[in-house]
Amino acid sequence: MTNGPSRSERRPLVAGNWKMNGLRKDLVEAEKICVAAAAGEAGEAEVVICLPATLLISAAPACHAAGVGLGGQHCHGEPKGPFTGDLSAEMLRDAGASYVILGHSERRAGHNEGNAAVREKTRGAFRAGLTAIVCVGETRGQREAGDALPIVGSQLTGSIPGEATPQNLVIAYEPVWAIGTGLTPTLRDIAEMHRFIRERVGVDLPRIRDGIRILYGGSVKPNNAADLMRVPNVDGALVGGASLTAKDFMGIAGVYRDYCLAS
Ligand SMILES: O=C(CO)COP(=O)(O)O
Numbered sequence: 001m002t003n004g005p006s007r008s009e010r011r012p013l014v015a016g017n018w019k020m021n022g023l024r025k026d027l028v029e030a031e032k033i034c035v036a037a038a039a040g041e042a043g044e045a046e047v048v049i050c051l052p053a054t055l056l057i058s059a060a061p062a063c064h065a066a067g068v069g070l071g072g073q074h075c076h077g078e079p080k081g082p083f084t085g086d087l088s089a090e091m092l093r094d095a096g097a098s099y100v101i102l103g104h105s106e107r108r109a110g111h112n113e114g115n116a117a118v119r120e121k122t123r124g125a126f127r128a129g130l131t132a133i134v135c136v137g138e139t140r141g142q143r144e145a146g147d148a149l150p151i152v153g154s155q156l157t158g159s160i161p162g163e164a165t166p167q168n169l170v171i172a173y174e175p176v177w178a179i180g181t182g183l184t185p186t187l188r189d190i191a192e193m194h195r196f197i198r199e200r201v202g203v204d205l206p207r208i209r210d211g212i213r214i215l216y217g218g219s220v221k222p223n224n225a226a227d228l229m230r231v232p233n234v235d236g237a238l239v240g241g242a243s244l245t246a247k248d249f250m251g252i253a254g255v256y257r258d259y260c261l262a263s
Pocket residue numbers: 017104174178179180181182217218219220238239240241242
């Protein structure tokens with residue numbers, strides 16, 4: 001038994017979320033990520049970087065050449081129209097993206113995005129041919145009140161459209177209290193939640209139960225990634241702060257290379 005990530009038929013995915021960070025000069029880190037991924041440093045894992053929309057077009061050639069997926073961090077549900085300041089899924093796709101993060105807690109809280117809005121945006125992503133990374137997760141208060149599972153369950157049921165497939169949807173479990181704090185749930189709590197998510201998806205959409213990838217996000221770092229990634233039903237990571245430098249991000253994705261070498 002090696003000390004590697006959990007194994008399954010699902011291809012692991014390590015996605016970076018740059019949030020509102022990154023000027024054109026910072027694309028040098030994205031390029032380093034591409035070079036490392038192309039050199040096999042992420043092993044069997046798929047590598048995706050979700051950049052600010054202003055950087056997508058510039059980053060696309062290097063990402064496409066390296067087989068690194070490019071993603072946006074939000075989109076409107078409509079394909080076009082009088083929505084000043086918004087971006088459609090079609091625009092992200094046109095800029096070179098193949099992924100989009102939706103329902104991140106920072107948007108649920110800061111932009112008042114409820115489950116129904118997340119579902120509409122996810123439909124928009126599907127329409128444009130993007131894979132949606134739909135985020136769910138409880139606050140600290142909800143966990144302490146013993147409500148983590150029902151909250152996440154209702155987020156899943158409310159946010160995921162019936163058209164979801166294992167190709168066009170990825171779920172990210174991101175406990176709000178673990179984001180940017182250096183705190184993570186216990187491995188046991190993560191295992192419980194990820195198992196619950198797969199079961200809940202299996203009730204709502206049985207045909208995607210086994211194929212859907214479920215990422216863990218919240219203070220994933222090079223020094224905890226190997227432990228987190230070997231929890232059953234953890235199919236990869238959604239990484240915030242540590243995705244801003246190639247060294248740290250590939251230090252996380254590298255757990256999949258290390259596993260390949262060890263097995
Ligand atoms: O919000 C996150 C990824 O979407 C997690 O952020 P951190 O990795 O910085 O905690």
